Amino acid sequence: xxxxxxxxxxxxxxxxxxxxxxxxxxxxxxxxxxxxxxxxxxxxxxxxxxxxxxxxxxxxxxxxxxxxxxxxxxxxxxxxxxxxxxxxxxxxxxxxxxxxxxxxxxxxxxxxxxxxxxxxxxxxxxxxxxxxxxxxxxxxxxxxxxxxxxxxxxxxxxxxxxxxxxxxxxxxxxxxxxxxxxxxxxxxxxxxxxxxxxxxxxxxxxxxxxxxxxxxxxxxxxxxxxxx
Amino acid sequence: xxxxxxxxxxxxxxxxxxxxxxxxxxxxxxxxxxxxxxxxxxxxxxxxxxxxxxxxxxxxxxxxxxxxxxxxxxxxxxxxxxxxxxxxxxxxxxxxxxxxxxxxxxxxxxxxxxxxxxxxxxxxxxxxxxxxxxxxxxxxxxxxxxxxxxxxxxxxxxxxxxxxxxxxxxxxxxxxxxxxxxxxxxxxxxxxxxxxxxxxxxxxxxxxxxxxxxxxxxxxxxxxxxxxxxxxxxxxxxxxxxxxxxxxxxxxxxxxxxxxxxxxxxxxxxxxxxxxxxxxxxxxxxxxxxxxxxxxxx
Numbered sequence: 001x002x003x004x005x006x007x008x009x010x011x012x013x014x015x016x017x018x019x020x021x022x023x024x025x026x027x028x029x030x031x032x033x034x035x036x037x038x039x040x041x042x043x044x045x046x047x048x049x050x051x052x053x054x055x056x057x058x059x060x061x062x063x064x065x066x067x068x069x070x071x072x073x074x075x076x077x078x079x080x081x082x083x084x085x086x087x088x089x090x091x092x093x094x095x096x097x098x099x100x101x102x103x104x105x106x107x108x109x110x111x112x113x114x115x116x117x118x119x120x121x122x123x124x125x126x127x128x129x130x131x132x133x134x135x136x137x138x139x140x141x142x143x144x145x146x147x148x149x150x151x152x153x154x155x156x157x158x159x160x161x162x163x164x165x166x167x168x169x170x171x172x173x174x175x176x177x178x179x180x181x182x183x184x185x186x187x188x189x190x191x192x193x194x195x196x197x198x199x200x201x202x203x204x205x206x207x208x209x210x211x212x213x214x215x216x217x218x219x220x221x222x223x224x225x226x227x228x
Numbered sequence: 229x230x231x232x233x234x235x236x237x238x239x240x241x242x243x244x245x246x247x248x249x250x251x252x253x254x255x256x257x258x259x260x261x262x263x264x265x266x267x268x269x270x271x272x273x274x275x276x277x278x279x280x281x282x283x284x285x286x287x288x289x290x291x292x293x294x295x296x297x298x299x300x301x302x303x304x305x306x307x308x309x310x311x312x313x314x315x316x317x318x319x320x321x322x323x324x325x326x327x328x329x330x331x332x333x334x335x336x337x338x339x340x341x342x343x344x345x346x347x348x349x350x351x352x353x354x355x356x357x358x359x360x361x362x363x364x365x366x367x368x369x370x371x372x373x374x375x376x377x378x379x380x381x382x383x384x385x386x387x388x389x390x391x392x393x394x395x396x397x398x399x400x401x402x403x404x405x406x407x408x409x410x411x412x413x414x415x416x417x418x419x420x421x422x423x424x425x426x427x428x429x430x431x432x433x434x435x436x437x438x439x440x441x442x443x444x445x446x447x448x449x450x451x452x453x454x455x456x457x458x459x460x461x462x463x464x465x466x467x468x469x470x471x472x473x474x475x476x477x478x479x480x481x482x483x484x485x486x487x488x489x490x491x492x493x494x495x496x497x498x499x500x501x502x503x504x505x506x507x508x509x510x511x512x513x514x515x516x517x518x519x520x521x522x523x524x525x526x
Contacts, residue, residue: 015274016274016277019284085308
């Protein structure tokens with residue numbers, strides 16, 4: 001793209017905020033009550049993070065994979081692509097993330113959740129819980145109807161934020177193979193909300209950064225372990 | 229001080245709002261053929277990208293119906309605008325407007341060899357037999373696309389060929405193409421605060437006999453939001469303006485090189501307001517200078 005420096009973030013926004021939220025509304029109405037299933041999956045992940053089940057990690061990877069695949073197909077490909085031609089690429093990226101979670105978490109068994117500290121586990125679990133229970137509240141708090149609420153497991157933003165929090169707990173370098181797509185989506189979501197002048201942008205940025213913290217501090221922890 | 233710019237304009241459709249005082253919509257000829265186009269058209273960037281939402285599609289149809297009933301003809305879109313082409317096609321068919329509009333679309337693909345294929349996809353979305361005008365969007369791969377478009381024009385698959393840019397980008401390239409290629413239209417950004425094209429491109433268009441379509445007349449609404457803080461000057465009544473939107477549009481289309489401006493909207497009230505700027509008196513050069521000063525003060 002020539003003269004790229006002359007473009008602003010809003011130059012890439014293809015739709016109005018009204019159209020975007022109407023799309024969310026129609027999507028929510030079309031998939032109801034899948035939102036309840038998404039929330040149930042999210043709460044199950046919270047319970048698994050707190051609990052000590054031996055097969056916890058494999059189940060969490062599988063549940064996250066289901067959510068990413070659903071969002072890829074039902075949201076990005078079938079809905080969002082109507083108003084944003086880039087959404088077919090988003091769908092491919094989300095499907096790839098689902099595949100990655102299955103391969104790493106279910107097939108190879110390299111998806112090992114090992115928080116560097118109880119504090120990091122608490123932060124990650126809290127972010128997942130907030131993504132599940134708190135994110136849908138943003139719609140009414142921003143003055144929009146409930147029908148435009150974004151729910152974990154079926155909407156892209158809360159699914160990506162919660163995933164960053166969980167994947168930050170994964171032991172070893174493999175987490176840096178699992179994190180790029182969720183992080184990239186957080187950045188795209190924040191840019192979109194910023195261009196739409198939506199107040200939710202602050203929540204996405206803050207939650208994304210907070211969710212990333214366990215992953216970054218985990219890296220420092222791993223490095224110091226190696227030094228010893 | 230004022231000029232009656234309606235002189236020589238061809239009568240098209242009369243809007244309901246002016247039935248009590250029948251007047252012809254202002255038109256400008258396309259230099260390459262003399263075909264007259266109403267000076268206010270309809271853009272579709274963002275506004276018509278509503279996906280498959282039935283209510284929003286019907287609202288867009290109402291906008292198009294009111295636009296045509298008010299005398300408008302030029303509707304502009306692009307494959308870049310996501311669902312806008314589908315929505316235009318839906319509206320044209322539902323309101324039976326297909327034969328009454330001047331269909332202006334674009335080719336926007338980085339592979340020159342796929343240009344024809346994309347234009348055909350766009351044509352099916354619009355549900356028209358052929359496009360009146362196809363433009364190379366933002367000069368993307370124009371070296372490949374222009375020969376294709378000119379060949380399609382030669383065989384009657386489209387009527388006019390053009391190029392586009394926006395917000396002042398690549399004006400040197402635009403000039404070069406205007407000087408060297410047999411194009412009918414150029415599309416640029418122009419309004420009372422974005423006037424760079426007055427220096428070279430608009431005079432060049434007159435010299436070369438190229439029609440000019442003006443995009444982003446309201447800076448995507450930002451200009452009108454800024455102007456709304458100030459009252460419309462009382463002297464705006466001299467050119468029959470009752471709103472800042474009409475004020476800005478009359479400024480744009482009063483430039484002798486401009487063929488039409490293409491404001492976009494989702495509102496029936498706004499499309500009627502915009503199209504009404506294509507009626508009545510236009511400012512002369514002295515008044516245009518006052519208009520610039522008024523906008524810059526606001």
